[in-house]
Amino acid sequence: MSALPNFPQSNDPDFQETQEWLDALEAVLEREGPERAHFLLEQLIDKARRSGAYIPFSANTAYVNTIPVHLEERCPGNMEYEERLRSWMRWNAMAMVVRANRKDPPDGGDLGGHIASFASLATMLGVGFNHFWHAEDESHGGDLLYLQGHVSPGIYARAFLEGRLTEEQLDNFRQEVDGKGLSSYPHPKLMPDFWQFPTVSMGLGPLMGIYQARFLKYLHARGIADTSKRKVWVFCGDGEMDEPESLGAIGMAAREKLDNLVFVVNCNLQRLDGPVRGNGKIIQELEGEFRGAGWNVLKVIWGGYWDSLFARDKEGLMRKVMEEMVDGEYQNCKANDGAYVRKNFFGKHPKLLEMVARMTDEDIWRLNRGGHDPHKVYAAYKSASEHQGQPTVILAKTVKGFGMGKIGEGKNTTHQQKKLDDQSIREFRDRFSIPIPDDKLPEVPFFKPADDAPEIKYLHERRQALGGYLPKRRREADEKLKVPGLDAFQAVLEPTKEGREISTTQAFVRVLNALVRDKELGPRIVPIVPDEARTFGMEGMFRQLGIFSQEGQKYEPVDKDQVMYYREDKAGQILEEGINEAGAMSSWIAAATSYSTNNRVMVPFYIYYSMFGFQRIGDLAWAAGDMQARGFLLGGTAGRTTLNGEGLQHEDGHSHILSATIPNCVSYDPTFAHEIGVIIQHGLKRMVEDQENVFYYLTVMNENYAQPGLKPGSEEGIIKGMYVCRESALKSDKRVQLLGSGTILRESLAAAELLEQDWGVAADVWSVTSFTELRRDGLDVERHNLLNPEQPAKTSYVTQQLAASQGPIIASTDYMKLFADQIRPFMPKGREYKVLGTDGFGRSDFRYKLREHFEVNKYFVTLAALKALADEGKVPATAPAEAIKKYGINPNKANPHYA
DSSP: OOOOSSSOGGGOTTHHHHHHHHHHHHHHHHHHOHHHHHHHHHHHHHHHHHTTOOOOOOOOOOSSOSSOGGGOOOOOSOHHHHHHHHHHHHHHHHHHHHHHHHOOOTTOOOOOOOSHHHHHHHHHHHHHHHHTOOOOBTTBOOOEEEOOGGGHHHHHHHHHHTTSSOHHHHTTBTOOTTSOOBOSSOOTTTSTTTOOOOOOSTTHHHHHHHHHHHHHHHHHHTTSOOOTTOOEEEEEETGGGGSHHHHTTHHHHHHTTOTTEEEEEEEOSBOSSSBSSTTSOHHHHHHHHHHHHTOEEEEEOBOGGGHHHHHHOTTSHHHHHHHHOOHHHHHHHHHSOHHHHHHHTGGGSHHHHHHTTTSOHHHHHTOOBGGGOHHHHHHHHHHHHHOOSSOEEEEEEOOTTTTOGGGTTTOTTGGGOOOOOHHHHHHHHHHTTOOOOGGGGGGOOOOOOOTTSHHHHHHHHHHHHTTSOSSOOOSSOSOOOOOOOGGGGHHHHSOOOTTOOBOHHHHHHHHHHHHHTOTTTGGGEEEEESSOTTTTTOTHHHHHHOEEOTTOOOSOOTTTTSTTOOOEETTOOBEEOOSOHHHHHHHHHHHHTHHHHTSOOOEEEEEEEGGGSHHHHHHHHHHHHHTTOOOEEEEESOSSSSSTTTOTTTOOSOHHHHHTTSTTEEEEOOOSHHHHHHHHHHHHIIIIISOOSOEEEEEOOOOOBOOOOOOTTOHHHHHHTEEEEEOOOOOOSOEEEEEEOTTHHHHHHHHHHHHHHHHOOEEEEEEESOHHHHHHHHHHHHHHHHHOTTSOOOOOHHHHHHHTOOSOEEEEOSSOHHHHHTTGGGSOTTOOEEEEOOOSOOOOSOHHHHHHHTTOSHHHHHHHHHHHHHHTTSSOTTHHHHHHHHTTOOTTSOOTTTO
16 A cells, blocks of 8 residues: 655545545556556546536646656666766866956957856756767668757867867857857857757747757658658757747647657756746746646656655655745755755755754755756656657756856856856866866866777767767758759749739749749748738649648638638648748748758748738847758738738838848849749759858739839849839930839839929939849948959949949838938949938828828939939929929928838
8 A cells, every 4th residue: 555645644634535546546557557547537537527526727747757766767878987978078168168268358358158057957968969869870860959059068068079179179169250169159150060050049949949840740741851760859948938939839839749849948947147936936837838738748856866765755745845845945955055955955844854864964965956867867858759649848957057066056146157266166176076187277178088988989889879970960952953944934024914913922923833833843842821821812822732731631621612722731832830920930940941951952932921020030030040041031012101001010111121131131122023033043043053051031012013024134133133124215414313122113113204204304213123232242342342452443233233324313112211221332423322211100001192101102203303403403403392392292291200
């Protein structure tokens, strides 16, 4: 007969009856197994509730390890070797940070760095690297690791012992400019053969990891790659879980049954400033979140030194104390010593004090947390890796700054600790038995034993057994795919027939349709929409390509009788992410980096409301740049005035400013269908055939108008950023150059007609497909001329194109004035450059009213041109005032920037 496990008998009005129920349950567990026991318990609860009993739901279990001792699988490795290896890694990680911050640069300042996070996570990382995480080889596609960003010194320390990094590289931690250093956090851009994923900013790793796991399922279901053996392991800090992105998609992971996904939350109870949940229990809180969302939850709270105490805790007193103590108290226990723990933990009940009476304070201090016990961690990893039908989260309790001693262990200041004094370094050395003599300690030397040391040989043997070394990144895919020629997009290259009008959004959909029909590249196209396919005219693809769903379609859609009915399919090609821009962007990143993570080239097209793009997912877009993503982002219904009727929160006048901040994001604001075709085909060649590490952002509009078709010879200008789309035939000494992009280019074209008809001014019109690319070219030329003063000066593309033209230059866009103002430094000398744009908040109205409000319609373009000409003396000084009167412009209207 087993004793009641959790609470003292004095709390039970009928202990004997309770014991009988427990004995019955134990018999079922022994004879029929846990599944039968679970079924019976659920039936009892259901019966009680149906009978009117109030049984509140709780997603929490007791504050003990999920896996009982008798079911733990012991770690099969050499524990002595692994402990020494961990100790050496801890030392080298600490030395790397301390040495970097002992340097005395001429401008002062610290490099920063973090010791405490890896100190708390070393055991969990070691068990994974030694026993679970596969590298890519012939039999395994490789596991994907989203490593907690602040533990990078520990990952470098391991790679150093493996011989993958040199002592010189470690000594240049966070010193990257000269090309010898190591990046502060995981950055694929800066270490393209090493890091797979950027996991800082915090919260992005968990979110991207979930969609990465789903994308592996997608690839497998579509027969593109066998991903059945691969796992995605995501390491997070417990403080990081406060980020909305960290928990924002856990429901999707459960719904999609992502059993290839394992979260490991390092619950060291501390964030940057103090305790994560000083007045509560973060492990219990997270258990409720994840279990409630449908995850398999494994808690690793107490290490093996507690097992004998649990066995002696017949009345459940110790468990009761554990339940009642809050994290702030637990933090105090590890910030002090064994005597403090004896008094403040075991001292909560006389019988607990009696239980540890024969234990010294040192014995009590050695009572370890689960995340520092390799056997407990191994058992959890083993269970997680074999679990099916659900994603798994491991909530592992650790000590922040484990091993840092009085200066940092369990202290509120631990996260920021990057400098240790000589005494602290001595204590660190002694705690982990590092074979470095006293006289060398002030140098904080790195430690690496000989290559034939048994521990080092063991380190290599474990990684060879798992296929190779991690982390490791592939720069290019082995496969070479052919991109269709420009003629494949003939449907958008020709002029629209008389009376026909289409939008650039429709043009994009035609291009996409042509691509998915391509025999070679078609299966690799990944259309992604956040519940806006009908907005962008893509619903026809539902039936054609199917929406990816691991469940298939268990119902008959209500529009089954329609040509374009809603179709879900286990092998569907479209990723329909719901109203979820961050999730859709994470899916896009998974596809856009598939060449590296899966050795499969995929081409994602993610189309969304442009206003809900860069300003909402800007952090993820920056991460995509870091990850060297390749693919297309389409900002639909773009511009401040094209989306009439929706209002301030929907109208985009700044996404191109934001996209310009990402160095490897190539941005275009095309006006015409043929420009869309040329840009996408060129982008495909760069990203697929040439495997360049760039991604594209195109803005497309929902405004229908006649399309002029591709004029042969203009392709180069479209790609470089500008070309003449209308050259004035008027012979006049009064001439202007009108530049425009997006839908406002059409206002420039209309203004050209007004200038010629009403004022006798010849107006050439330029389609500027990318002010951003023109600026980048200009800056490249400017830099070349600065650094090569003895060579002939180069000329920017903007200057080349406009140099032979005449008259003032007027640029008009549907974006902030800053967008077109980017190229001001590259105007030909002596030429006036005026910019019109849509600064200010958007609002709802008809397009013509919005363009009047923002002062970018044809009349304001005409007025700006006349004012520039008047300033040059080319037209009478009275011309601008006459135009204001003629076109009914209100000079007293509010400045749209402030309106």
